[in-house]
Amino acid sequence: MTLHPERLEEPLRWRTPSRVFVNSMSDLFHDDVPLDFIRQVFSVIHSTPWHIYQILTKRQSRLGDLASQLDFPENIWLGVSVENQNHIDRIEYLRTVPVSVRFISCEPLLGPLELNLTSIDWVIVGGESGQKHRQMKLDWARDIRDQCQNSGVAFFFKQVGGRTPKAAGRLLDDKIWDEMPNAWNQHIQKWGSVPLKSARRSEKLELIA
Known part of the structure; x- marks a missing residue:
């Protein structure tokens, strides 16, 4: 595993409010990532409140162990991966963490x-x-959508899947489901007069390889 602290300041140069996916190909809460490095990441997040940072983990136990030692800023959206019922316990760890937005990523959905x-x-x-x-x-996917609708939870359908991500498209029952948490529109309204379409820009911050 290689850490890339030299990339930490990249978000400071992104002036348009964006959703930033932190470590899309790795896990910030991996056992080999030092607590000090995680704190450096959180410090950058604190320093760039005009961005939303999405952090997704499969390391729910370490997340639970470290949560009390971290100061979670308002602009962190924290999620866990739940591919099938075998990993449902990850949600219980997520619920205990004091963040403004909690999300579940069922991708790939395997059951x-x-x-x-x-x-x-x-x-x-x-x-x-x-x-x-x-x-x-x-x-x-339909069943999860219905559970979300019954609970008032935003539902985002990313892709049907196939040999390529776009092979089967994004339609579920002839509709694209792009729902976002209420916190996103509130964030955009707070951080300037940038047109909403432009402010939906996404970035990736890859700090671990």
Whole structure:
């Protein structure tokens, strides 16, 4: 594992309010990532309140262990990956962390899920892509969408999946589902007169390889 502290200041140069995905190909809460480095990441997040930072983890135990030692700024959206019912316990760890937005990423969705959405703000669903992808059943995605609607939780359908991410498109029941947590529009309204379309720009901050 290689850390890239030289990239930490990149968000300071992004002046348009953006959603920043931190470590899309790795995990900030991996056991080998020092607590001091995580604190450096959080310091940058504190210093750039015009961005929203999405942090996704599969390391729920370490997240739980470190949560009391970290100061979570308002512009962190924290999520856990839940691919099937075997990983449902990750949500319980997420619920204990004091963040403004909690989200669940069901990508790739590998089976049906029965979710307790208490204190959850956003659910992302997507099928697997790649040459050896495992096919997602649309009924699994529909059921999660319905659970979100019944609980008042924003639902985002990323892709059906296939050999490539765009192979089967993004439609679920003839509709694109791009719902966002209420906190996103509130954030844009707070941080300037940037047109909403422009402010929906996404960035990636890859700090671990």
